[in-house]
Amino acid sequence: MHTVVLTKGVPDFREGQVSFDEDGHLERGKTPTVMNPNDKHALRAALQTKVRNGGDVTLMSMGPPGYKEVLQEGMRDVYADELYLLSDREMGAADTWATAMTVATGIQKLDDEPALVFAGFKTADGETGHTGPQTCWCLDMPMITHVIALDVDEEAGTVRAKRLVEGDIEEIETVETELPAFVVADPEFEPTYRKASHRLRWKDLREETQERAEAHEDYLTVWDHEDLNLDPDYIGLDGSPTIVAGVDPIPKAPAEREATMIDGVDDPEIEQVFDELDAYAAGD
Amino acid sequence: MTEHEQYEAVVVGCGPGGAAAAATLARSGIETLVLERGAEPGSKNVSGGLIYAEESAPYTIDDLFPDFREQATERPATKNYIHNISGEQVATFDISQLHHHDTEWADAVLRREMDSWVGERVHEMTRETGGGLLTDVRVTGLLRDQGEIVGVEMAELDPIEADIVVAADGVNSELARDAGLMDWEEPEEWFQGVKAVVDMPPEVINERFDIDDDEGVAHLFSGDLFEGVRGGGFLYTNEASLSIGTVFHLDSIAAERAEPHELLDSLLTHPLMTQWLGDEYEEREYSAKLVPDSKKVAHESPHRDRLVLVGDAAGQMQAQGPIIKGMNHAVTAGALAAEAYTTAKSRGTPHDAGRRYEQKLNEEGVMDKLRPTSYDIVGKLGETDSIASLTDTIAESALGRFGVRTLGEGVLERLFSSPRLMAMMPDTRTPYVTIPKIIAEELGEPVTDENTVEPPELDDRIGDLTYDVGDPHIELIDNSFKASGTAVTACPVSAKDFGGGCYRDEHVQTNGSEDHVVSLDTQPCVECGTCAVVADTHWEHPDGGKGVEYKDG
Numbered sequence: 001m002h003t004v005v006l007t008k009g010v011p012d013f014r015e016g017q018v019s020f021d022e023d024g025h026l027e028r029g030k031t032p033t034v035m036n037p038n039d040k041h042a043l044r045a046a047l048q049t050k051v052r053n054g055g056d057v058t059l060m061s062m063g064p065p066g067y068k069e070v071l072q073e074g075m076r077d078v079y080a081d082e083l084y085l086l087s088d089r090e091m092g093a094a095d096t097w098a099t100a101m102t103v104a105t106g107i108q109k110l111d112d113e114p115a116l117v118f119a120g121f122k123t124a125d126g127e128t129g130h131t132g133p134q135t136c137w138c139l140d141m142p143m144i145t146h147v148i149a150l151d152v153d154e155e156a157g158t159v160r161a162k163r164l165v166e167g168d169i170e171e172i173e174t175v176e177t178e179l180p181a182f183v184v185a186d187p188e189f190e191p192t193y194r195k196a197s198h199r200l201r202w203k204d205l206r207e208e209t210q211e212r213a214e215a216h217e218d219y220l221t222v223w224d225h226e227d228l229n230l231d232p233d234y235i236g237l238d239g240s241p242t243i244v245a246g247v248d249p250i251p252k253a254p255a256e257r258e259a260t261m262i263d264g265v266d267d268p269e270i271e272q273v274f275d276e277l278d279a280y281a282a283g284d
Numbered sequence: 285m286t287e288h289e290q291y292e293a294v295v296v297g298c299g300p301g302g303a304a305a306a307a308t309l310a311r312s313g314i315e316t317l318v319l320e321r322g323a324e325p326g327s328k329n330v331s332g333g334l335i336y337a338e339e340s341a342p343y344t345i346d347d348l349f350p351d352f353r354e355q356a357t358e359r360p361a362t363k364n365y366i367h368n369i370s371g372e373q374v375a376t377f378d379i380s381q382l383h384h385h386d387t388e389w390a391d392a393v394l395r396r397e398m399d400s401w402v403g404e405r406v407h408e409m410t411r412e413t414g415g416g417l418l419t420d421v422r423v424t425g426l427l428r429d430q431g432e433i434v435g436v437e438m439a440e441l442d443p444i445e446a447d448i449v450v451a452a453d454g455v456n457s458e459l460a461r462d463a464g465l466m467d468w469e470e471p472e473e474w475f476q477g478v479k480a481v482v483d484m485p486p487e488v489i490n491e492r493f494d495i496d497d498d499e500g501v502a503h504l505f506s507g508d509l510f511e512g513v514r515g516g517g518f519l520y521t522n523e524a525s526l527s528i529g530t531v532f533h534l535d536s537i538a539a540e541r542a543e544p545h546e547l548l549d550s551l552l553t554h555p556l557m558t559q560w561l562g563d564e565y566e567e568r569e570y571s572a573k574l575v576p577d578s579k580k581v582a583h584e585s586p587h588r589d590r591l592v593l594v595g596d597a598a599g600q601m602q603a604q605g606p607i608i609k610g611m612n613h614a615v616t617a618g619a620l621a622a623e624a625y626t627t628a629k630s631r632g633t634p635h636d637a638g639r640r641y642e643q644k645l646n647e648e649g650v651m652d653k654l655r656p657t658s659y660d661i662v663g664k665l666g667e668t669d670s671i672a673s674l675t676d677t678i679a680e681s682a683l684g685r686f687g688v689r690t691l692g693e694g695v696l697e698r699l700f701s702s703p704r705l706m707a708m709m710p711d712t713r714t715p716y717v718t719i720p721k722i723i724a725e726e727l728g729e730p731v732t733d734e735n736t737v738e739p740p741e742l743d744d745r746i747g748d749l750t751y752d753v754g755d756p757h758i759e760l761i762d763n764s765f766k767a768s769g770t771a772v773t774a775c776p777v778s779a780k781d782f783g784g785g786c787y788r789d790e791h792v793q794t795n796g797s798e799d800h801v802v803s804l805d806t807q808p809c810v811e812c813g814t815c816a817v818v819a820d821t822h823w824e825h826p827d828g829g830k831g832v833e834y835k836d837g
Contacts, residue, residue, distance in 0.1 A: 194442045195289050196317055200416040203407075 001055035001154055004107055004114040005046040005078055006135065009033040009063050009070040010125045024249035035070045039120035041185035043078040045150055046118045048191035051202045053152050056081040058110065062091060062102055065222075072216040079209040083216060084110075088224035090232040095240035096130035102235050103131070104138030105228045115179045116152070116159065117141065121186055136182035144175055145184040149192065152179075164188065288427070291317040291415055293625065294436055294446040296423045296459060298325035299395075300335070300345060300611045301595030302452030303402045304618030306417075307348045310409040312626045317415040317446075318406055319438065321422040321453075321825060323752075325406075326399025327833045328454075328811065330479065330573040332518055332529060333395065334361055334502060336612040337388040342648050343619035344388065344612065349405050356401040357391035358522035359500030366606055366700060367556060368720035368728065369507030374556055375728035377693070379606060382701040383502065392500055392520040392527065393611075394481070395837030420829035423453065425462045426591065433463065433589035439827045447634045448625045449591045452618060455574045456813035457597035458824065463588045466581070466599065468816045468823070471535035472711070475515065475575040475603055476814055478544045478776050479529030480552065480739070481836040483566040486524050492560050493521055504606050507720035509550050513542045514716040516606075517551040519560065525568060525836070526560070528552060531575065531603070533711055537774050538818050544572065544776040549739045558733035565737050569836045570745035572776035572812040575610070576601045577711070578654035586645075587638025592625075594618045602654055605706040605715060613650060620644040658708040666710030679718045688719075688726045696723060743784045746777050746808045754830030756806045758786075758815065759822040765789065765800040768819035775815055777808045784808065787815065 011018060011026060012034040019030035050057050059080040061067050064087060071083040086106045094102065107117060117139065119132030136143040149162040157179050164186055165171040193199050212219060225232060233239060262273050295306045298320040309316040322328040335357065337344035346352040353360075364383040368375045383390065407417035420440065427435035427443045435445035436459070451459035460466035486497060493501045505517035515532030530547050537544060551557065576582070581599035586592060594600070595614030602609040624640035645651050666672060678684050688696070699705055709715045740748075760768060771787040772778055778785030786809050792799045802819070810832045816823035825831070 194440075196291070196319075196418060196421075196441055196444060197289065199418050199421075199441070200317075200411070203416065203418075204411075 001049070001053050001116070001152070002058065002112045002114045003046050003049050003055065003116040003118065004058045004060055004110070005039075005042050005074070005080070005118045006103060006132065007039040007042070007059060007061050007070065007074050007120070008036045008123050009061065009067045010036045010123055013124055024252075033066060033070060035073050036120055036123045038122055038124065038187060039074070040077065041187055041189040042118040042120040043074060044191050045147065045183060045185040045189055046116075047078045048150060048193070049116060049152055050079060051193065051198050051205065053154055056112070058082045058084060058114070060084040060086070060103065060106055062086040062094070062099055062106070064092075068217065068220060071220065072213055075209060075213045075216050075219070079205040081219070083220040085220060085222045086228065087222055089236075090225045091236045093237035093240070094235060095242035096126065096128050096134055097241055098235050098239040099131050100134030100138055101239065102228065102230065104135045105230055106223060107135075107139060109223070109228060113180065117180070117182045119182070119184050121146070121184055132182070132184045139182065141180055141182045142177040143182040143184070144177065146186040147183050148172070148186050148188045149190065150183065159183070288435065288443050288445045290445045291315050292446060293317070293415070293448045293450065294319065294444055295450040295452060296436060297321075297452035297454055297597070298403045298406060298417060299329055299399060299452060299454065299595060299614065300402070301597070301614030301618040302450065303399070303406045304343060304345065304348055304615040305450045305452060305594060305622045306406045306410050308343075308619045308622030309625065310413050310415075312622070313413060314626065314629075315414040316410045317444065318410055318417040319421045319423055319436070320403070320417060320419045321828045323419055323829045323833055324396070324400045325403030325417070325419070326396040326837055328831075329395040329399055329837045330477070330571040330834060331393065331395050331611060331837070332477065332479065332520065332527060332531070332608060333393050333611070334390050334520060334608070335393050335398075336390045336609050338386050338612055339388050340386050340649060341612060341616050343616050345615045348615070348619065349402055352402070353389065353391060356398040357393050359392050360498070361390045361392060361502040361520065362495070362499040363501045365501070366504040366506065368723040369505060369509050369554070369556070370721040370724035370728065371508065372555055372730045372732065373724040373728035374731050375693070375724045377697040377700050379504070379697070379701050382606065382703060382706065385703050392502075392522050394522060394525070394527070396834055399837075422825055422828040424458065424824070426459060433591045447590060447629070448637050450594060450618065450621055451591060451597045452594045452614070453597050455576055455596040455601075456811070456816065456823070456825065457593065459591065460593050460597045463591055465583055465586060465588060465593060466597070468813070471538050471817050472533070473577050473581045474534040474817055475531050475577060476534045476537055476544060476572065476774070476776070476812065477529055477531040477575055478548050478570070478572045479527055480548060480570055481522075481568045482526040482528060482561070483568050484524065484526055489521050489524070489526070492562070495521070505551060505556075506716055507724055508717060509554055510547050511540065511542065511550070512713065512717055513537060513540050513547060514711065514713060516716065518608075531608070534574070534774070534814065534817060538770045541770070541773045543773050543779050545570070545742050545745065545779065552737060552739045553735050555731045555733045555735050557737070558735045561735070561737050563736050567740050567745070567748075569748065569834065570740075571834055571837060572810050572814075574813045574817070575603060578602050579604065579656070579659050582651065582654035584651065584655070585642050587641055589638070590635055592621045592638050592641050594621050600650070600654055604656070604659070605709045606700070607703065607706050613654065616648065616650055617645065620648060620650070656707040658704065662708040662710065667712055672710070672712040672714065675714045676712065676718050679714055679722060685722055685726055688722050693727055696727075742777070742779055742782055746784065749808070749810070750833045750835065751808070752830050752833065753807055754826045757824045757826040757831070758804060758806050758809065760802065760804045760820070761822055762820035763801045763803070765802055768802045768815075768821070769800075771815040771819035772802055774818045776812060777810055787819075
C-alpha cells in the first residue's frame, strides 16, 4: 500500500533560533528552516500505516532547494522510501491555493497512486490549515480531518478513523471511508502498536532508514513546473488569489511593569491579595 | 479463547538470565520474543558487580556471547582481599585463593553497558528466528487458559501465547508471584545492596591500586563499621570508575532501623578508604537492589505449566559470606531452561520443559551451589536465637579471642579461603560482625589516614538519577506506622529526617486523636522492592520505559 505524506519547511520559531529585525520582521536568512512541527503528527500516522499495513511511504514537499534537509529529517521520522521536492522559481510565493494545485499535480504524477495521503494540521508560519483540504479537493478524495486514531483495512479497501468533532477534544466520533482517502492528523494523534510483530517491524524499519537517511539525496526526486506540466500563470505568486494587504507587527510587551508584592501569611494580608486581584477579575 | 499473537518462546527480561535463555533458544532456531521493561537492557539493572565464569558451569556468558569480555566488561578481578575492621583497626587477608576456586575468570561489570551490548546480540540472534527483542514493554502477568499458564499479558501489548515462557524478570518478578512460586513475605530471605559508582581516571586507579590497565582488584569489608548491621561492603575497580557498595541482610536493616545510605557512607568515610579515594571524589550514580538469599529461597522446582523461572526471579543468587555470585547462575539457568525446552519439544512434549529444567539444575550442580546441604545443617542450627547468642558470646569471650590469636593470620586466611566453610556460614552477627571485629582487634593494625571525603546527601543522590515518572506503581495497603514504618528507614531513597524520599513518617491529628502513619510518594523510587517486603504494599513495576533509568547500574 502506497502512502504520501505532505510536509513543509517553516522558520524555527523556537526561542534562541528565530531572529527578528528592529521592525519585528522575520529575518529569514538568519532563522533556520525546520519541518513544520504539526507535520510530525502526519508523519506518525503514516508511519503507523507503514508499520501495520506495510508498503512504501513517499514524502513530498514544495519549496526551495534548501528543503532537502527538511525531507531528510522527515525520512528519519517516517522511514520514508522516496522523497519528492517540487521546486523552482515559478512556484515561489504561492498562497495555499496555488500550493494545493502544485502539490496535487505532484501526487497525480506519481507512478503508484497512493491509497492514503497524509497532511499535518496547519503550518507554524501561515497557520491557515487550508493547504491540506484544498489539495484534497484538487485530488477529489474523501477527507477525514482532526484524526487522532487510524485503522486501515486493506482487504476491505477502507480506512476507519477516530476524529475530534470541530477539533474539540471533548467530542470524538468514529468515521469510515473508502480508499484512496486524505487524512489530516490532529496534534492529539496517537499511534498504537499493540502487537509485538508491529514493534519488531518498526525496529527493522528504523535500522534500515538510518542508512537511507544518510544518503537521502539518492532517494530524492526534484520536479519543476515543466516536469509537472503546469502553466506558470496558475502557480506561484501569479496563481495566488490571496492578496496580503498589510502586516501589523504584534506590539512587544513593555519592559517596565508595575508589580505589587504582598508578603503575608495571616488573614488580613491574604485579604489584601484578594482586593488587589478583584480589579482584574472584574475586567478593569 | 480469542485469537492471540503467538511466539514459540517468550522470554521476559533481558538481563543475563533472559539473554542466555534467548540466545540458546535462538541457536536451536526457536522463534523467540524477548520483552524488556527498560528503555534499554541494563537500564533497570544493578549489580555489585563481579560476573564469574565458573569452571564447573555447563554454560558461561562468553560461551554464549563471543567477545563478551572484550566488549562488555570492565577490569578482571585479579587480586582479592577481605578487610576485618574494628574501629580504626584493620586486619587484611588475601582471599584470592577462595576467589579463584572454580573460577575461569571474573570481571567487574557495569550493567547498563554490559546488558545493552548483550541485548543487541540477543536482538540479532532472535530476529533471525522471527522473534526479536522489544524494550519498553512491561509484562504485567500470566495469560491463562482454563487455569493453565499459556502466555503473558502486558501493559503495552495485547496478550501473547507461547509454548514456553521464561521469566527472567529479576528479583521482583511479577510472574513468579503471579504463578504463586515466590512471595514477598520474609525479610530474612533477602539482602539489600546499595552502591555508589565513583568516577576515577584509569591512570589514577592504576596508581592507587598498584595495578596495570588489564588488572583489577576486589576488596571486601566486614566488622563493626556498620553499627552491627549484618552484612559487609565491597569495592571493585572498573575501567574508569570504582563500584563501592554495601550488602546487608534485610531483616537486620529492618530490625536496627538502619539507613542504607548511611551504611554506605560509613564505608566511604572509613580511614581505610583514603588510600583509594584521595581527598575528595565524584559520585556518578547511587543505586540499590534487593538480592534473594538462595540458601533460603532458591526455588527447588522453579516452574509451573509452561512457565520457568531463571536467575533472581527464581532466587538463584548465591550470597555466602564473601562469595557473591548471581549473574553466572542466571546465565547457566537460562541456558538450561532453553535446553530443556528444546529437548522437550524434540520428544513431542514441549509443555514438559519445566520438569526437565528442574532436573538439569540438579544434575549440573546448580542447586547444590545455591542451596548447599552443609548450610542446611550447620547454618540453620546456628541461626536459632539461643545458639546464635551463645556463639557470639564465646567469640567475644577471652576464649574466642585466644582462639583468634592462636590460629593467627595464616590459618584464618586459609579458613576464609575455604568455599566449603563459607557455604555453611550462618546468617548471624557472629561471622559478619563479631569475628571480623575480634580478628581486627587481635591481629589488625590501626589505619590512621584522615578521610576527608564527603559523600553526597541523599537528595543529591536521588537528584542525579534519571526518572521518567509514570503513574504511581506502589500502593500502601496499610499506612499505619506499625505496619509500614520500617520502610521509612529501610528504603534506600528515604530517610527519617528527609522529606524528599519515597516514605515519610507522619503524625496526623484527626478529631483530637493522633495517628502515626507513613506517606508514600513513588516519584524517586529506584524499584528495589524493599518496601514490598518490609511494608504492607501492593507493589508493581512502573510501565515500560517509565521509572528509574540507570546509566551505570
